[in-house]
Amino acid sequence: MAMDIKKSVDKLDIKSFQDDLIGWFASEQRDLPWRKDQDPYKVWVSEIMLQQTRVDTVIPYFNRFLENFPTIEALAHADEEKVLKAWEGLGYYSRVRNLQSAVREVHEKYGGKVPDSPEGISSLKGVGPYTAGAILSIAYGKPEPAVDGNVMRVLSRILLIWDDIAKPSSRKIFEAAVRELISQENPSYFNQALMELGALICTPTSPSCLLCPVREHCQAFEEGAQNELPVKTKKKKQKSILLAAGIFKDSEGRILIRKRPESGLLANLWEFPTVELSLDFQRQRDQLSDHFEESYGVRPKIDESLGEIGHVFSHLIWNIHVFAGQFAGEIDESPQLKLVNQHEIQEYAFPVPYQKMLKQYLEFTKAD
DNA sequence: GATCCGTGGGC
């Protein structure tokens, strides 16, 4: 452990800190659906869903997911399309693909029991240092660190740690700190309490220090530095991309949809035929028709422009011009290419920008 | 270590 951190830890009355923190959590914790028991599977699902995702967003997804896939066995045997559909709109879709892959491994190699060792749990797809520690401590009561953004923010203030928490290397400093501070009697509550405190009291901006159960242990509060911590460098701006997408019907009124590649952005989700537009070529309809014809051997007729849709990703901005049209002739369906009617289309998982497009299209056709 | 990978909400 780094010397400067050690000095801060030595200033803490660790036992008193643990008691105040855990006591607060015991009485003030939120009633959340994944806190009803310590089923390792439910803890696991909740932790994956909660990665970079707000609690309020996760709650309905968690409840629905557990209704559809209540056990390891159920998820292991579930149809991938249905699993992806259950994740639709949650984002970071590789999470659910990794989750099902890992669940199948647990089902086959571990007899359906989630591993309870750091090595076993960490070897599973999609389970990194945070999630491993969270499952081990919450489901199995093991004294392992579970360092997320909350924990780094809270401890940077408690211990006056000035390292940049945006740097991956900083996480090790906080893990070392947690190993010094964690309650051996109740590591589950200790870890959850740090995160709950970060979510409810020790917030990124304007922390509620006057309500804080560990205020008297906080070195940032003592120095009046709570608003200067944590140190976090900002990320750079996203790049913009211009796209054209088309909702095309065949002579029977079925819409052509296609599956996105199995890696990369929005992997394995469905979309309407889409092409990236070159900036020096303004004939968007022609570029879209060319793309469609090159891909499927049939030239579509574009009837309407449905306007523009903007969508902001973490690292990318899409501006999509949306068109509607039709095509004559046969296109062979495949696992990656489907012709679906408006009823069937609800069975397929679409990213949010394509959901918006479909909504616009249905409103447009209804007005006809 | 830097980049990729979603989404919706808050200010």
Added chain:
DNA sequence: TGCCCAAGGAT
């Protein structure tokens, strides 16, 4: 509006 975020992990 634009930026920051929210219980990270894979490459």
